[in-house]
Amino acid sequence: MSDVLRVEGLSISFGGLKALDDLSFSVADTEVFGLIGPNGAGKTTVFNCITQFYRPDAGAVWFAPGAERLDRAGHHGSDAIDLVGEPVHRVIRYGLVRTFQNVEIIPELSVLDNVLIGGHVDFKASMLSQMLRLPGARKEEAQYREKAREALSFLSIDHLADQIAGGQPYGVRKRLEMARTLMAEPRLIILDEPAAGLNESETEQLADTIRQIRDRFGCSVLLVEHDMGLVMNVCDRICAISFGKFLALGTPEEIQRDVRVHEAYLGERDDD
Amino acid sequence: MSDAPTTAARLARNPHVGFVVFGALLMLLPVLASSGLLMTSTLMTLGFTLIYAIVAMGLNLLLGYSGLISLGTAGFMGLGAYLAAYVQDDLGLGFWVAVLAALVIPTVIGVLVGVVSLRVRSIYLAIATLTISEILLKTFEQAEWFTHGTAGKQSRYPVLFGVQADRAVVFLIIVVALVLVMMLTHNIVHGQLGRALHAMRASEVAAQAMGVNVLKYKLFAFAVATMYAGLAGALYLFFLKSSYPSTWNLFLSLNVVAMVVVGGLRSIYGTVVGAFVIFAVPELVLKRLPVIGDVSGLPYIFSGVLIIVAIMFFPQGLRGLWDIGRGLLARRRRPAEPVETVRDEVGVR
Ligand SMILES: Nc1ncnc2c1ncn2[C@@H]1O[C@H](COP(=O)(O)OP(=O)(O)O)[C@@H](O)[C@H]1O
Numbered sequence A: 001m002s003d004v005l006r007v008e009g010l011s012i013s014f015g016g017l018k019a020l021d022d023l024s025f026s027v028a029d030t031e032v033f034g035l036i037g038p039n040g041a042g043k044t045t046v047f048n049c050i051t052q053f054y055r056p057d058a059g060a061v062w063f064a065p066g067a068e069r070l071d072r073a074g075h076h077g078s079d080a081i082d083l084v085g086e087p088v089h090r091v092i093r094y095g096l097v098r099t100f101q102n103v104e105i106i107p108e109l110s111v112l113d114n115v116l117i118g119g120h121v122d123f124k125a126s127m128l129s130q131m132l133r134l135p136g137a138r139k140e141e142a143q144y145r146e147k148a149r150e151a152l153s154f155l156s157i158d159h160l161a162d163q164i165a166g167g168q169p170y171g172v173r174k175r176l177e178m179a180r181t182l183m184a185e186p187r188l189i190i191l192d193e194p195a196a197g198l199n200e201s202e203t204e205q206l207a208d209t210i211r212q213i214r215d216r217f218g219c220s221v222l223l224v225e226h227d228m229g230l231v232m233n234v235c236d237r238i239c240a241i242s243f244g245k246f247l248a249l250g251t252p253e254e255i256q257r258d259v260r261v262h263e264a265y266l267g268e269r270d271d272d
Numbered sequence B: 001m002s003d004a005p006t007t008a009a010r011l012a013r014n015p016h017v018g019f020v021v022f023g024a025l026l027m028l029l030p031v032l033a034s035s036g037l038l039m040t041s042t043l044m045t046l047g048f049t050l051i052y053a054i055v056a057m058g059l060n061l062l063l064g065y066s067g068l069i070s071l072g073t074a075g076f077m078g079l080g081a082y083l084a085a086y087v088q089d090d091l092g093l094g095f096w097v098a099v100l101a102a103l104v105i106p107t108v109i110g111v112l113v114g115v116v117s118l119r120v121r122s123i124y125l126a127i128a129t130l131t132i133s134e135i136l137l138k139t140f141e142q143a144e145w146f147t148h149g150t151a152g153k154q155s156r157y158p159v160l161f162g163v164q165a166d167r168a169v170v171f172l173i174i175v176v177a178l179v180l181v182m183m184l185t186h187n188i189v190h191g192q193l194g195r196a197l198h199a200m201r202a203s204e205v206a207a208q209a210m211g212v213n214v215l216k217y218k219l220f221a222f223a224v225a226t227m228y229a230g231l232a233g234a235l236y237l238f239f240l241k242s243s244y245p246s247t248w249n250l251f252l253s254l255n256v257v258a259m260v261v262v263g264g265l266r267s268i269y270g271t272v273v274g275a276f277v278i279f280a281v282p283e284l285v286l287k288r289l290p291v292i293g294d295v296s297g298l299p300y301i302f303s304g305v306l307i308i309v310a311i312m313f314f315p316q317g318l319r320g321l322w323d324i325g326r327g328l329l330a331r332r333r334r335p336a337e338p339v340e341t342v343r344d345e346v347g348v349r
């Protein structure tokens, strides 16, 4: 089994605060990988370093999406490449797609249009042909609308396709964000606290959805959680971090038994 | 047997057909004027309203869809006007070259200004456009060879396809230009381009994660807005047959902002209505009222008050009122108000 993502020696500080300190882990092909840690451990910061919103002070983010997606991003060959220094808007071309902890949607647009933005990088029609609505541009638009409907039906919200996204309940908006990731031929989907704000049965559904996406799209999933419930249920392996440092790596059972992990979370409870 | 009704229904639903019908109705106005049912001065006011609607359409793309603001609209519009006069009258190159120059040159300058300012931060576009507009205004006053300075540049109605145009023909040209601009704007906002602009306005961070090259799309929106302003400038010149530097001041730029805000962000017909309310209403109604009509600076006060009222009470502008009215008529509940945009999480918490 080869690795899709290999994070090596990632470090970043904000002012005096070392938010990540020499952190390394890797995500295997078609694996669901969990990253856990108490609040403020640096989980979102890891995401932002992988997706190049933050430029790490040191370290590398090796990504091996395969020849097809490398080609889409303008690279030849099929070796892993280091994403560090890549412009943010180009990262998705490699098939690395994320969701946001706070759910980012366009409230004024329909649910379907929101999903369509996920396919942005695959639109080939030129600006001019879109402005003139030439047949090529229209055909492409129709084709991706179809694909977006499929993504919505995969998340069981296709009946809401034409409604305004802003008025939808939180659960629907989270699903919408997931559907959007499916538009970009994902190789690795990274989800930032996808279970936050969901109730128990919704969280169970989410676990099913994550497995289905992995099986159907043959991609890996990296998910960050503060709460242990979902990760224990769905992840193949889990990496625990605390104060930006590596703590433990293993199967859900191993992590559950790990003393250091317990201490980290207990320490958090003391803080509250 | 026949599928004529479905074809008709499909046509009726096609927004482009709506734009054409709208244009055809506007084309009746010169006919009304020539038969004496409409005063010539009213026709002039309505012609300028349509010209301002074209400029405002560009600013709506910028402000409404992309969330950017330009305060230099008047400068680019004035540049379009003087270029049209210079190319048509001084160089003698005719109508089409004049229009082309008014489209291309302001756009190129606009893109340069955009490249320099948008790289830094979105708000810098407002500052840079304000500056460039002031520079252009000074140029209009000083560059006598180009603009005839404060004495004003005099021009004439254009010759099209070998035929000398008159006021009515120029009005028709304005209508055709407006309909084309409405169609183009509609196409831009209802496809991948429009979604990218929407995404960018909602959250630059999320837009980038979706693969939107934010700088590229900001430049695109600004280029289109500048192009519309250049076109509107040329039409202004052909319609009035003269241009004075004092026309192209900051008040005009702010008035265009008012048209967009009052008419309704992200609404094509709303923009036309906004242009009518901000430009034509003071001209046709307020100035003719007793007492109030004599107050100096009345249009300034009027647009100022409307902007404040719109921002405070009708953030969706007149388009929003229209939606509410339609909703009441249909006795249907309006779709829920969009909830406030969810903020990006990158950054300090
Ligand atoms: N842009 C930033 N500027 C300053 N400090 C930051 C920034 N981003 C994150 N941090 C800090 O880094 C630490 C890790 O934050 P974060 O990655 O959001 O934690 P988590 O997602 O695990 O809750 C926190 O102490 C946070 O305040």
Ligand SMILES: [Mg+2]
Binding pocket: A043, A044, A045, A101
């Ligand atoms: Mg976080």
